[in-house]
Amino acid sequence: MFTIREKDSGNFIGQCALLPIEFTNGNYLIGYQIDDTQWRKGYGSAACEFLVYYGFEVLDAFRLTGDCAEGNIGSEKAMIKAGFQPEGRQKRYWIKNGKWYNKLHFGLINEDISEEKMEMLRKTYNKT
Numbered sequence: 001m002f003t004i005r006e007k008d009s010g011n012f013i014g015q016c017a018l019l020p021i022e023f024t025n026g027n028y029l030i031g032y033q034i035d036d037t038q039w040r041k042g043y044g045s046a047a048c049e050f051l052v053y054y055g056f057e058v059l060d061a062f063r064l065t066g067d068c069a070e071g072n073i074g075s076e077k078a079m080i081k082a083g084f085q086p087e088g089r090q091k092r093y094w095i096k097n098g099k100w101y102n103k104l105h106f107g108l109i110n111e112d113i114s115e116e117k118m119e120m121l122r123k124t125y126n127k128t
């Protein structure tokens, strides 16, 4: 799990994480949440892209898995821009305050990300 902070001020922006999926090695569930004062500034997209870098480059994942509620446009766009493929939709997966939400599934296989893209991610996120 990572905490996201603004580079100069150190102000809290949000969190993101890669969680191992049980019964296998190398498949991780991604997650991110950005403080609502910081939405729509590109942080969610950057967090998702960082998780792709960390998952494939550092954890040597073979697959990254993601999901979101249908209608969570910010999350869906962040995953699609990072290269995730839509993998299906489960109807009426969650209920909150009497409202039903469908669940959208996404996945990214290590072989489906180009070496050019990985090189770009290394240049952006590997500061060591």
Ligand SMILES: CC(C)(COP(=O)(O)OP(=O)(O)OC[C@H]1O[C@@H](n2cnc3c(N)ncnc32)[C@H](O)[C@@H]1OP(=O)(O)O)[C@@H](O)C(=O)NCCC(=O)NCCS
Residues within 6 Å of the ligand: 031, 032, 033, 034, 035, 038, 039, 040, 041, 042, 043, 044, 045, 046, 067, 068, 069, 072, 073, 074, 075, 077, 078, 081
């Ligand atoms: C989902 C979430 C991470 C998006 O973070 P963000 O920092 O606002 O995302 P970005 O600024 O990178 O936006 C990504 C894209 O979605 C769009 N977008 C973001 N929120 C949107 C909204 N409410 N309605 C429509 N479009 C939206 C942005 O304009 C951007 O579009 P672009 O790529 O065409 O420029 C953030 O809203 C959040 O933390 N939500 C609560 C927790 C959550 O839902 N986490 C994900 C669970 S799967």
